[in-house]
Amino acid sequence: MVDRSDDASCLLGLAGLAVERVVLTVLGMKIVQVVTDDPDAxxxxxxxxxxxxxxxxxxxxxxxxxCGGEFLVVQWRKRRWRCRTEDCPRGSFTEQVAQVPAGMRTTTRLRAALAVAVEDGRDQSEVAAAHRVSWPTVQRAVVARGAAELVEPEPVRVLGMDETRFGRPRWLPDGVHADGRIRWVRTDPWETGFVDITGEQSLLGQVDGRTSAAVQAWLAARSPEFRAGIEVVVIDPHAGYAAAVRAALPDAAIAVDHFHLIMLANKAVTAVRQRVTRDLLGRRGRKIDPAWANRRLLLRGRERLSQAALARMWNGCVDHDPSGQILSAWIAKEELRALCATAARGGHPGEIRDRLYAFYQWSADAQIPELTTLAETIETWWPAIEVFLATGLTNARTEGTNRLIKQVKRAACGFRNRENYRRRVRLHCTRRIRRLSARNPTVPA
Ligand SMILES: [Zn+2]
Incomplete structure (x- = not known):
């Protein structure tokens, strides 16, 4: 048996294997011949x-x-042993050590390095080339790491849901009709990501589509403790998500960031302006039209308009829109903003109720279809907005996760296999906190 504290073995650093000699070939390649140095082998x-x-x-x-920037050829001459134990089904076996398990043609530390490189967002082909291994070898390492690291999410208090687009919609053949024609189905280019908003788990999972059924299926696959632990679900104003939460998590509150609603109000202002211009001029707006020139001022908040800009916008609307609809839409938008601002600074419930009523009244009296729709949408989502304003919980972290998802997609130049894609995305999104908790046991995993 070789003394495993010798210098060469120490440099190679493969526990359980001792360097016997290093041969330098004529081509400059170093061959490291190792022998077993582990009684348990x-x-x-x-x-x-x-x-x-x-x-x-x-x-x-x-x-x-x-090793030292050089690729070595490690040659391990190992024994095959007979098992002499009575009743043992195994006739013979070869030695194995932790760094080189039986049947493995790569060391454990190489597979770990491959998986970590991919987890950090490097392209899988590039990682394979850099380590002089094949793409499937990298893939197996990533799959193994995913299986070991991506465990079922722990219960979360606040769950975020957000949609991301997965490529373009495609038409795929799906069987044949009775009359012989091919049946085509459209793939859903959307997927929903689930994020731990207040905890440290980052991306919890993803599902195809953004329908109520898809979200409910994901929630149903979690444990009862996970579902029971969710107090608030932060979503974009999307009816499918709200329906799924009400069905699967009847006790959870829904929170919607009021920012989305102000965006809808801005859209309504633009829709009114475009319709009024078409009605008045019989064409779309152009640079020379005063209403078109005002289009950006109309979307800016009242408090961010100078006195002169406000006068220009206001007079432009009065002079060039005899129907007064553009100004009505702008006022409705500003009423909504004032309402959200009042609620956000924790205004008195009576004051909030009065402002809400003023907004509804204004939108109803205006008799403008876009404002009617807006008011209906606000009415639907107001309870969720109030939850947001009371808790301050936003989807900001979900959107941060979306940025990481895009990084992975960009690095990989697209994915053909969604399972691979999901594994890579989740490894990438959760890597920081998994490593932190591995190093420091006080951080919950
Ligand atoms: Zn045996």
Missing amino acids: ARCPSCQVCSTSGKDWVLTRPRDLP
Whole structure:
């Protein structure tokens, strides 16, 4: 047995293997010949008894990380042992150490490095080339890491849901009609991501589509403790999500960021302006039209307009829109903003109720279809807005996760396999906190 504290073995750093000699070939390649230096290597994997009956020798060349920037050829001459234990089903076995398990042609530390490189957002082909291994080898390492690291999410208090687009919609053949024509189905280019908003778990999972059924299926696949632990769900104003939450999490409150509603109000102002211009001029707005020139001022908040800009916008609307609809829409938008501002600074409930009533009244009296729709939408989502204003919980973290998802997609230049894509995205999104909790046990995993 070789003393494993010798310098060369120490430099190579493969526990359980000792360097016997290093051969430099004429091509400049270093061949490191190693021997077993682990008494447990002769332990039968079936019955755990150490064998002393050698059968023959096997030469294996596990791929390893570069040593000092150089790729070495590691040659391990290992024994095949007979198992002499009675009743043990295994006749013989080869030695194995933690860094080179039986049947593996790569070292454990190489596979870990491959998976971490991909997890950090590097392209899988590039990682394969850099480590001189094949793409499937990297893929197997990533799959193994995903299986070990991506565990079922812990219960969360605040769940965020957000939609992301997964490529373009495609038409795929799906069987044949009775009359022989091919049946085509459109793939759903959307997917929904679930995010831990207040905890440290980042991306909890993803599902295809953004329908109520898709979200409910994901929630149903979680544990009862997970569903019971959710107090608030933060969503975009999307009816499918709200329906799923009401069905699957009847006790959870829904929160919607009022920012989305102000965006809808701005859209309504633009829709009114475009319709009025078409009605008046019989065409779309152009640069020379005063209403068109005002289009940006109309979307700016009242408090961010100078006195002169406000006068220009106001007079432009009065002079060039005899129907007064553009100004009505703008006032409705400003009423809504004032309402949200009042609620956001924790205004008196009576004051909020009065402002809400003023907004509804104004929108109803205006008799403008776009404002009627807006008021209906606000009415639908107001309770969720109030939850948002009371808790201050936003989808900001979900949107941060979307940025990470885009990084992974960009690095990979697209994915054909969604399972691969999901694994890579979740590994990438959760890597920081998994590593933190591995280093520091006080941080909850
Ligand atoms: Zn055995």
